[in-house]
Amino acid sequence: xxxxxxxxxxxxxQGGMGTSYTFSSxxxxxxxxxxxxxxxxxxxxxxxxxxxxACRVAEQAGECCCLPYLPGTLVALRTGVRxxxxxxxxxxxxxxxxxxxxxxxxxQLSRELNNKN
Numbered sequence: 001x002x003x004x005x006x007x008x009x010x011x012x013x014q015g016g017m018g019t020s021y022t023f024s025s026x027x028x029x030x031x032x033x034x035x036x037x038x039x040x041x042x043x044x045x046x047x048x049x050x051x052x053x054a055c056r057v058a059e060q061a062g063e064c065c066c067l068p069y070l071p072g073t074l075v076a077l078r079t080g081v082r083x084x085x086x087x088x089x090x091x092x093x094x095x096x097x098x099x100x101x102x103x104x105x106x107x108q109l110s111r112e113l114n115n116k117n
Contacts, residue, residue: 026088029108030115033097036107039114046103046110057106060113074098074105081109085116 036043045053054068061081067073078094081087097105 026086029087029112031108031111033101033104033108035111036104039107039111042107042110046107050103050106053110054106057110057113060110060117074102078105078109081112085112087112 031038036046042053045056051068054074055065058067058077059065061077063077063080067077075091075095075098078098079091082089082094097108
């Protein structure tokens with residue numbers, strides 16, 4: 001039979017071993033939410049064929065074109081773009097925009113992706 005000893009650790013490991021994290025600064029959206037006429041083609045497409053426009057924006061963001069047909073994914077898409085480009089905001093603000101004025105939000109996403117790509 002093996003001999004066992006109980007080891008009791010009575011102190012926590014101390015930090016400060018030179019680990020540092022660098023966060024890049026947060027920026028703003030390249031255009032305002034209600035600046036839909038900044039890209040008239042996108043504005044007209046969002047107005048008359050919003051489902052196709054949402055698919056196009058999802059593809060611009062590098063996602064599957066079927067993404068907008070799943071519940072809640074437009075909020076996730078906006079949050080992903082905001083995080084990718086270090087734009088100020090929160091998931092709550094993304095939800096408000098995509099729930100209250102989804103076409104303006106999609107147009108803003110499209111303009112941002114066009115400017116960044």
